[in-house]
Amino acid sequence: MNPLTTALIFTTLISGSLLTMFSSHWLTAWLGLEMNLFAIIPLIINPHNPRSIEGATKYFLTQASASMLLMMAAMMNFIYSGQWSLLNLNNQIASLLMLTAILMKLGMAPFHFWVPEVLQSSSLSTGTILLTWQKLAPMSILYQIAPSINYNILLAAAMTSILVGGWGGLNQTLLRKIMAYSSIAHMGWMTTTIIIHNPTITLLNLFIYIILTLTLFMLLMVNQSKTLLALATSWNKAPIIMMMMLTTLMSTGGLPPFSGFAPKWLIIQEIIKNDNIVIPLAMAIMALLNLYFYMRLAYSTALTLFPTSNNTKLYSLFNKQLHLPLLSPLVVVSNLILPLTPIMLIFE
Known part of the structure; x- marks a missing residue:
């Protein structure tokens, strides 16, 4: 262009x-x-x-x-x-x-x-x-x-989004569609913070979501992968990038001790403070669907070794990969800011 x-x-x-x-x-x-x-x-x-x-x-x-x-x-x-x-x-x-x-x-x-x-x-x-x-x-x-x-309509849309975002990504093999369903689920989590009238958690959730999405897409751009099959053969070419993708996927799924756990933890805590147990329980259960297909991606990328000859490990030496200078700080932020969560709550 x-x-x-x-x-x-x-x-x-x-x-x-x-x-x-x-x-x-x-x-x-x-x-x-x-x-x-x-x-x-x-x-x-x-x-x-x-x-x-x-x-x-x-x-x-x-x-x-x-x-x-x-x-x-x-x-x-x-x-x-x-x-x-x-x-x-x-x-x-x-x-x-x-x-x-x-x-x-x-x-x-x-x-x-x-x-x-x-x-x-x-x-x-x-x-x-x-x-x-x-x-x-x-x-x-x-x-x-x-x-x-109307908070009832917004809550129904948020819960449906979390369910659809988890359910729709289960059988997907195209990475962009998986990221799309992940976005739908994250939007559901984010709008629940508007219902509980907590702008600090809303901004924190939006910030971490944007950081995680940027990091994952940059990793995919560096690796030039668009399907699950392409990721399954990437460990031999770029093991460090695949390890970064493993931790970032776990963070996106909300698994402790990574950064993505912070917004889910705070949202569930705030809803429970409002004397509601059923909604956060349902949200946590439906979040397991998202965690499942993140785990499937992580298993395909970093937890399996595709059977190839040793010569293919030299592929990265002859392949010009895309260099993104912001990738390293984004990976650090998307994985390691959970200990800073109490500091963020000071501004609440």
């Missing part, structure tokens, strides 16, 4: 998200989401092939429908209250439409069907943007309208 075109696309993408996150007016928030939508479409289409065009079309139709619902909700709220402020969402129908639009934007159940298909149609770098940066603007809107939404 032309460097000037790339710079223009990323400038529009970043500006749209920032405009939505820092706006207090529904029209500017909607405008930022539209800028975000139109900037990501060329990235999904690149490289140009029928599969990427199909994914871009699915993404466009879903996100455009969500934007239409969001604008309809904002107009209904304006007719009812006479204000365009994000913090004055008093109409119940407008609140329901707005919540539906945000769930579609985030790819949460029952509007999750576009996430695996679009991610599978995109490159690894574009998939990284879809699962990290593209979540910031809808999450900021959801956080601001949290006092006005």
Whole structure:
């Protein structure tokens, strides 16, 4: 892609998200989401092939429908209250439409069907943007309208997302689809923190999720793997990278003593403090589904040795791998910040 075109696309993408996150007016928030939508479409289409065009079309139709619902909700709220402020969402129908639009934007159940298909149609770098940066603007809107939404509907969507995210990834062999279902499950965990009114845990969960997703996608880009079969033959080529992927996968599954355990631990603790035992128990049980397919990935990558001749171990000496300077600090953060959890709670 032309460097000037790339710079223009990323400038529009970043500006749209920032405009939505820092706006207090529904029209500017909607405008930022539209800028975000139109900037990501060329990235999904690149490289140009029928599969990427199909994914871009699915993404466009879903996100455009969500934007239409969001604008309809904002107009209904304006007719009812006479204000365009994000913090004055008093109409119940407008609140329901707005919540539906945000769930579609985030790819949460029952509007999750576009996430695996679009991610599978995109490159690894574009998939990284879809699962990290593209979540910031809808999450900021959801956080601001949290006092006005129906918590029962949001809780049902969150629990369904955790279940679908674990169940859908069980039989997958395509790594991008596995990461898509992982994102659906993480969005379910993240929205439960909005229900319990704890912004510190929400930000911590979002930060750790973005770090873990960036680390996993960078490891996949360095290893140039897109399927489970490709990962199964990677230990001989890059054992250190595969060991990093093993620990990062365990962290993403929420296994102690890695960093991914911190948000799950804090979320369950906060819900129990609110005198609710059934919901965190169900969430913990459904999280085992995610941990299962993370363990399957870890078993294929680092816990088995593919039967090959010794000459293949020299493959990495003659293969030019992609070098990402941010990979090392990301691996450290995604695995070793659990002891810092008490310090993070000081700001609660």
